[in-house]
Amino acid sequence: MRLRRAAVTVLAAAVLTTMLAPVATAAPADFELPFPCGETWKGQTRANHPTGSGTSLALDLNWGSGAADKGRAVVASASGSVRLTGGSLGTVVIDHPGGWETRYLHMTDIAVRSGQSVSRGQLVGRVGDVGSPGSYHLHYEQRLHGGLRAITFGGSPISYSASYTSANCHNSAPQPAPAPRPAGTVYEAGFTNGWANLDPGTISGATDVAAMTVNGVKYIYSIIGGTVYEAASDNGWRNLSTTIPADAVAVTHSGGVKLVYTLKDGVAYEAASNNGWKSLPLGTIAGATDIAATTLGNDRLVYTLINGSAHEAAFSGGWRNLPLGTVHGASRIAAMSVDGVKLVYTLQNGTVHEAASNNGWKNLSTGTVTGASELAVAGSGSLKLVYTLVGGAPYEAASDNGWRNLWTGNAGGATGLAAATDSAGGRFVYTIR
Template sequence: MSRRVFVMALMAPLIGLVLTQGEASAAPNFQMPFPCNQVWEGQTRTGHSPPNSVDFNRANDDGDPVVASAAGTVTRVANEGSTSYGRWVEIDHGSGWRTRYAHLSAQSVSVGQAVRIGQRIGSVGTTGGSTGPHLHYEQRLNGADQKITFNGSLIFYWGTRSYTSRNSCSTTVAGTVGTDSGAAVTIRSGPGTSYSAVGSVASGATVTISCQAKGETITGKYGTTNLWDKIGSGYISDAFVYTGSDGQVAPDC
């Protein structure tokens, strides 16, 4: 064997290693597909399809929000009926990276839509081949499933562990207050009209939402919801706030 061939043979594994490290470095800083501070049990198992995917569960999770684990563009919003993924969503994050969210009870996005990290894309369900409510989640690179990382850390393989979401914990969301009559909206000390009034905000004002809580169901200009938005030290019903989404857009309070 010539010296050049010998050297190239020695370098081949290193070249492959460099390419693999380069691809890994392009991965987004994925976060859990749930609002900030929610705690979920994640299960990995060797017989899972695909093997590197994870199933998430928690008590009474049917209908819970599922959010984008990184910013990207929606590439699939599909329904496999009573088989496989059931209702599912796929998001393209660039550089060959995509995420999949399956067994959803509802999908909140459309193909071609740009989504931000932490934006609601659907709801936990039990569609497709599921035997109970849970979220099936995948991270894929160039079509192949990868071992999953959140906030730069690899999840546990193989078995079950408890994880706390840090998705969008340090971000705030802007919204515009609106009422049909143009009247101001009362700010409450808690998420309901039974809580004391602590101020008001004018219709047309822009507000910063630090977190959201579930409370009294209210009907307003932007629909009917039990979500309440914390602005400053008080709450207003999300039914009077336009954020561009009908679902939860900020962390849990």
């Protein structure tokens, strides 16, 4: 009996050990190259890639070299559900059965959203340089339960320094490169979507841009052919002419009324949504090269640059144009009011300066925001936010981080800039490209 009981015990232990032993899970045989059927791409791994068991298992893929890859279609390696999109690296993560996932990085024009089901071969985005400025390529990974695994295509392991021809032909048709957008296209990027750069699809030919939110609606104002146009998020960004002539534009609002301030031949004008956008000269402002606007209480305030010096004109003062006295040599101006204080920001030799009404307009350098060519500001509660274009790419600096200038993750090439916030804490940047 003892021997039999021992044998049973050994057998039970063996069965239990077998049940608890980890089961090797093969990569799905339907993982395919993440490009349209028939395309050939070159792959390599890099020393700085994430590793699995000490080995670099991620793959960088190029079709040609440099900018030749820009905008080429990226498709799903296999069917699954999108878990993540956007972020500072232009990422899409797709979950697949059995705990598998595929990751696609550095993309622009992301074509899927979180929670969406996708089929193998379905367009997910386009090759870009998000998070790797100037280096256009697709960074690709296959993971099991979050851990990197050696990449397979068609069920076969790959060599990590080779060329691969896509057999991603099920539900896949070659995707044409996107039609180039017209010059002067306005794009929107938001903090809550990882600064993913989205094209509203309606605004092109712009030479200047301004933005704001009013009662939960986002508004974009652009100058097209010397006329101000308005597009709103609640009408599908339909771009409508206000008929206001302008060389430069700034916007603000008061009591639900939208206010547009423009420069035409150096003269400042005001137009309001409740007067049919009738453009009225402010009377005392002439020779200006840039304009900004804000409100404080019921007062409306306009700031201009005249021969590089900042001036302030207030509705309560009959629009009398007064020099601030401390701000000179500026090329760009922006303004806002926060916690009852009027704030003026200027670019001087590419460096952002701040002057405030509660310190005698003492003009102080932020010290960290340099090399900028364009300037925009926005407030969120007590938080002051400064946006600049550095090398054509948008950056954000905030008063609560010591004005540390942080790249939003969007590529260069922008020529115009605006910013806005909403009551829910959303932050939005608008660029002309």
